[in-house]
Amino acid sequence: MFDLTAFQAIIFDFDGVIAESGDIKTQAFAALYRPYGAAIVAEVVKYHTQNGGLSRYNKFRYFQQQLLNKSPLTPAEEQMLDQRFSELVVEAVIAADAVPGAYELIRQQHSRVPLFVASGTPETELRVIVERRGLTGYFKQVRGAPKLKETLIAEILADHALSPEHVLMIGDAMADYAGAQANGTAFLGRVRPGDSDPFPPGTSVVADFSTLIA
Numbered sequence: 728m729f730d731l732t733a734f735q736a737i738i739f740d741f742d743g744v745i746a747e748s749g750d751i752k753t754q755a756f757a758a759l760y761r762p763y764g765a766a767i768v769a770e771v772v773k774y775h776t777q778n779g780g781l782s783r784y785n786k787f788r789y790f791q792q793q794l795l796n797k798s799p800l801t802p803a804e805e806q807m808l809d810q811r812f813s814e815l816v817v818e819a820v821i822a823a824d825a826v827p828g829a830y831e832l833i834r835q836q837h838s839r840v841p842l843f844v845a846s847g848t849p850e851t852e853l854r855v856i857v858e859r860r861g862l863t864g865y866f867k868q869v870r871g872a873p874k875l876k877e878t879l880i881a882e883i884l885a886d887h888a889l890s891p892e893h894v895l896m897i898g899d900a901m902a903d904y905a906g907a908q909a910n911g912t913a914f915l916g917r918v919r920p921g922d923s924d925p926f927p928p929g930t931s932v933v934a935d936f937s938t939l940i941a
Contacts, residue, residue: 728938729915729931735893737836738883740844741778741853743899744917746860748816748823749779756786759808763795768796779925782872783812784845789867813852819934821859826917828936829860835940837865841887844869845879847902876906881922884910903921903927 731737743749753772760771771790778786787808791800801809836842842865846853850871857869867887870879876898885890891911896903899917904926907914916932918924924932933939 730931731836731868731895731939733888733893734840734895736841736887736889736894736895737845738843738845738880738894738912739837740896740898740900740903741831741844741848741856742820743779744826744897745829745844745862745920746823747826747919748820748858749899749919751782751816751823755812759811760790767794770807779900779901780847780876780898780906781900782849782875783809784873798853801833809849813849817856820856828940829937831940832936833862833865841867843867843883843887844871844874845883845896846871847876848872876902877909879909880906880912884912904930908918 732820739745742752753775756771756775757768760768771794774789775786784805787805788800791797796876797848817850817921833842844853844857844866848856848871850869853871854869857863858864868883870883880896884894892913894912895915896907897915897917898907899919905914914928914930916924916926918932918934920934925941926932
């Protein structure tokens with residue numbers, strides 16, 4: 728069993744770690760790009776699933792220029808895409824099931840160490856979701872896009888004078904793993920049952936968090 732007692736703080740990703748909301752985001756990207764046809768939708772879904780943890784803004788820009796071969800998005804166009812995406816996902820993410828054991832783990836560890844969220848979801852939207860799910864009081868800080876995961880982790884460490892070697896990042900995507908590696912924190916991967924393990928060999932992973940609850 729993975730031992731949490733060595734860590735003095737824990738940083739959680741959100742989608743796929745706290746809430747079972749990864750598929751909701753996938754369906755939203757597919758819906759946004761459906762007018763461009765099935766081939767584009769397939770590429771959109773593929774890129775999204777291969778780049779979990781990357782903010783939607785980076786994905787919008789990639790799709791616009793690399794898949795649609797169009798001029799870069801204007802700020803107004805990006806804002807419109809962002810608003811439409813939010814309309815598709817926010818209520819669904821609020822209502823999504825929790826990852827098994829996640830809430831119990833958060834409640835248990837909250838009494839022991841400071842907890843944080845670092846997510847690719849836009850920060851304002853993320854805070855609304857965390858609040859609506861009744862979790863705000865458990866986290867010292869809730870951080871999200873547009874900053875990259877690596878930067879979010881670095882700022883959490885700096886803001887709270889945390890030693891990286893005593894901090895655990897829990898994520899379900901390579902962006903989470905890369906952010907942990909860049910900052911020198913430990914990492915625990917969550918791989919949903921039936922999904923392929925995206926992490927390098929030897930990475931500690933769990934299917935859910937029930938085994939971590941004492």
